[in-house]
Amino acid sequence: MRVGEEDLAPGTAAPGSYGPQGRSEWLDIDWRTHQRWVVVEGQPVNTIELGEGEGQPIVFVHGLSGSWQNWLEQLPVFAHDHRVLALDLPGFGHSPMPAAEISISGYARLLDGLLAERGIDAAAVMGNSMGGFIGAELAISFPQRVERLVLVSAAGLSTYNEPRVTRAVPALRRLNRILAGTAAWVASRSDAVTRRPRLRDATFKIAAHHPGRLPAALVAEQLRGAGKPGFFDALQAVLTYDVRERLPEIACPTLIVWGKQDLLISVRDADVFEQLIPDARKVIFDDTGHVAMLERPQAFNALLERFLAE
Helix, strand or coil, X not given: CEECCCCCCCCCCCCCCCCCCCCCHHHHCCHXXXXXXXXXXXXXXXXXXXXXXXXXXXXXXXXXXXXXXXXXXXXXXXXXXXXXXXXXXXXXXXXXXXCCCCCHHHHHHHHHHHHHHCCCCCEEEEEECHHHHHHHHHHHHXXXXXXXXXEECCCCCCCCCCHHHHHHHHHHHHHXXXXXXXXXHHHHCHHHHCCCHHHHHHHHCCCCCCHHHCCHHHHHHHHCCCCCCCHHHHHHHHHHCCCHHHHHHCCCCEEEEEECCCCCCCCHHHHHHHHHCCCEEEEEECCCCCCHHHHCHHHHHHHHHHHHHC
């Protein structure tokens, strides 16, 4: 299914509307009251939790170089009817690096332990990019934890074995060393950097198709996740772990969401996920990049509401 200009549901903005419309709920929340540290097998994890609705709990997992703020346009909206939880994966946001080597399977085990610590038996799990990869691994290795799965521009199909990736890895190593200092500088000055649309374009173009049209405050929160110590170890974990042959083991209903203009992960991967996961369907947003949940929040949230209600 490709989402064009038609409305997704009565009372929602058309997918042609780019970025948040009106004042976003997250701007009026004191997030400190919803922040807590959860220790999972000795690993402190920065988490955000809110909502006490009767709907199934929802867990949001960010991607590479991301943080829990990647889901700002979803957390308060779904907290009206659901218990929602987001986290900073170890090595990202405010969560310290793990003692063990970063791995996709390790992140999935951490999620399983986190849900157990918070008394959540099963949840709808939503992941963007690397977070989608982790969500898929959780659904495979701990199927009792995942009632529904949402993969937003999910990683997991490209590996070191592919020639184009092999050629790119040395350059990625050099780029990571160069960008580490720059990313930390941008993160520390994200509010000032994002006040100007051209600077938003320059700093967030790799993720969003039209970053200059997104609110400065929203982009600033995304950039705060840059320059964290887990980046390259997590990138290696993504590229060295092949989940393709195990995707048919995912037994829960799965929604695949992609931006047609995604610069980081080809929209062609959406077709592969849909083919390999038995109970899956995909939705492609036109004129959208890697972070559909931020670029098309009204349409994206309406889509999720329908999926969760089925």
